[in-house]
Amino acid sequence: MKIFSGTAVAAIMIAGGAFAAPWPQAEPNTDYQPAFAGQTRAEAMNSGVELNVEPVVEGLAHPWAVELLPEGGALITERPGRLKYYDNTGTINDVSGIPEVSAGGQGGLLDVALSPDFAENRVIFLSYAEPRQGGNGTAVARMVLAEDGASVSDVQVIFRQTPTYDGDKHFGSRIIPAPDGTLFITLGERSDVPIRDTAQDMQNHLGKLIRITPEGNIPSDNPFANGEAALPEIYASGLRNVQAATLDGNGELWTIEHGPLGGDEINKPESGRNYGWPVIAYGHNYDGSPVNEGISAREGMEQPIYYWDPVIAPSGADFYDGNLFNGWQGDLLVGAMNPPSLVRLSVDGERVTGEERFDLGVGRVRDVKVAEDGTIWIVTDENRGGLYRLTPQG
Numbered sequence: 001m002k003i004f005s006g007t008a009v010a011a012i013m014i015a016g017g018a019f020a021a022p023w024p025q026a027e028p029n030t031d032y033q034p035a036f037a038g039q040t041r042a043e044a045m046n047s048g049v050e051l052n053v054e055p056v057v058e059g060l061a062h063p064w065a066v067e068l069l070p071e072g073g074a075l076i077t078e079r080p081g082r083l084k085y086y087d088n089t090g091t092i093n094d095v096s097g098i099p100e101v102s103a104g105g106q107g108g109l110l111d112v113a114l115s116p117d118f119a120e121n122r123v124i125f126l127s128y129a130e131p132r133q134g135g136n137g138t139a140v141a142r143m144v145l146a147e148d149g150a151s152v153s154d155v156q157v158i159f160r161q162t163p164t165y166d167g168d169k170h171f172g173s174r175i176i177p178a179p180d181g182t183l184f185i186t187l188g189e190r191s192d193v194p195i196r197d198t199a200q201d202m203q204n205h206l207g208k209l210i211r212i213t214p215e216g217n218i219p220s221d222n223p224f225a226n227g228e229a230a231l232p233e234i235y236a237s238g239l240r241n242v243q244a245a246t247l248d249g250n251g252e253l254w255t256i257e258h259g260p261l262g263g264d265e266i267n268k269p270e271s272g273r274n275y276g277w278p279v280i281a282y283g284h285n286y287d288g289s290p291v292n293e294g295i296s297a298r299e300g301m302e303q304p305i306y307y308w309d310p311v312i313a314p315s316g317a318d319f320y321d322g323n324l325f326n327g328w329q330g331d332l333l334v335g336a337m338n339p340p341s342l343v344r345l346s347v348d349g350e351r352v353t354g355e356e357r358f359d360l361g362v363g364r365v366r367d368v369k370v371a372e373d374g375t376i377w378i379v380t381d382e383n384r385g386g387l388y389r390l391t392p393q394g
Contacts, residue, residue: 001059003090028309029262032282032296035303038351040282042306045346045354049325050393053360056377057092058386060084063379065111065316065367066387070119073149076379076387079108083126085149086387095145097152102129102136105168110138113175113183115214122147123214127173127185130157135166138173138187138205142214158216159233161205165190174245176253178211182219184235184253185210186242189277199238199277202230207277209242209255209269211235223272236269238301240277244317244334248347254305256317256334259283260291262309266332267302268350276301282309306345306352313337315381316367320344322374325392335365335378342368342378342390362388 025041034040062079069075073088075095080103083095101109107129115123122145130139138161143152170188177183189199189207199207202224210233211222224230230237244256256266263283267275280298281291297303308314316335320328332352334343340363346354363380370376376390 001057001092002055003057003086003092026310030282030284030309032262032309034307035297038306038353039304040307040309042345042352042355045344045356047325047327047344047356051342051358051360052391052393053362054389054391055362056387056389057084057086058384060379060385060387062108062381062383063366063385063387064109064381066369066377066379067112067114067124068369068371068377069114074377074387075112075124075145075149077109077112077126079103079110079381081109081128083109083112083152085145087149093150095149095152097143097155098126099128099139099141099155099157100131102131104129107136107168107171110171110173111175113177115142116177116181124152125158125175125177125183125214127175129171130160132164135164137161137164138171138185140173140175140183140185156216158214159185159210159212161187163204163206165195165206167192167195170196170241170258172242174242174255176245176247177214178247178253179251182211182213184245185212186239186245186255188241188243189239191241196240196278199240200274200279202234202237205231205233207237207239208234209236209239235271236273236275238275238277238279239267239269240265240281243315246317246319246332248319248332249321249330254317254319254332256314258313258315259307259309259311261286261288262311264308264311264314265304266306266352267304270302273302274300275304282307283311305350311338312341312343313364314343316365316369316378318368318370318376320370320376322370322372324374325376333368333370333376335368337364337366337381340364340380342376360388360390362386
């Protein structure tokens with residue numbers, strides 16, 4: 001494993017304008033018509049920015065998430081089941097005491113998030129594929145990170161996805177602490193047919209957006225808090241596999257999910273709403289056949305704000321609120337794994353108005369975070385993945 005610090009970092013300069021308008025997207029996989037202008041294939045943008053891609057830590061085993069620490073440094077999850085603590089001085093270590101994970105396929109150790117009061121209580125949250133009798137399922141645990149980052153204590157599982165399923169795909173999952181003190185948790189629908197159909201079943205957690213308190217309790221203003229029409233944790237339904245979620249400048253949640261063959265979606269989930277999967281979609285099954293009836297709209301089901309066809313395989317997102325990249329303020333940054341890139345979207349209200357892509361040359365971008373100093377940090381999901389810091393050249 002290589003660790004870089006200070007001026008020892010060698011910058012890899014990448015020309016951000018390499019994908020200038022018109023954006024050379026491949027032909028779509030489907031012939032769906034968008035529900036409104038600008039719902040897909042937004043106008044190509046060229047900011048003229050060239051990126052310095054600085055390696056911070058290399059040789060990581062399929063890193064899945066990065067969370068920047070207020071004292072500097074970062075926490076990094078590796079899918080095989082390790083949490084790394086990087087202290088920003090060139091030291092990195094494994095954090096002991098984290099839960100056991102079911103590592104295989106898309107499963108393993110997934111997201112990491114800090115409590116909003118982390119500076120006072122050192123509380124962090126981890127999501128992971130939990131090994132269970134008969135299979136596995138996405139779980140979320142809270143724990144306290146030691147001051148030296150070497151261990152965690154007081155580990156408590158605060159959420160367990162039901163049902164248990166013996167599979168290795170579509171676990172979700174991002175953890176987003178909301179401004180009101182609750183936690184949003186995104187969950188996949190486990191991919192297989194027919195289990196994916198239960199994204200419409202309100203008596204399980206698959207394909208749902210969950211909202212709980214940091215202790216695992218049910219917020220009283222959840223849309224199904226009384227548990228009569230649905231499980232009380234459910235906030236929204238009909239999602240496929242959300243692996244990117246973030247808050248905008250107003251503190252409102254945006255989610256980005258993997259579609260099938262075409263149809264990656266951006267949504268802004270609202271309480272109690274149904275986002276359609278797998279009844280409606282803007283993609284096809286991997287064998288080329290239509291999803292369900294081959295329809296993209298149905299009454300009572302929400303339309304995505306934006307979709308990609310062909311897909312970008314989105315994972316990890318953050319809104320840019322720094323001053324280092326002029327003109328990017330309020331833009332949505334998305335990690336893309338196919339083709340590997342960083343995607344910048346200009347946003348006007350709830351509409352995407354432009355798209356720019358940066359080929360970073362370092363692999364599949366799994367997570368994206370904007371630091372207080374305006375730099376952009378990413379991790380790459382590769383056999384020998386890495387943590388990288390992005391700055392504008394010059």
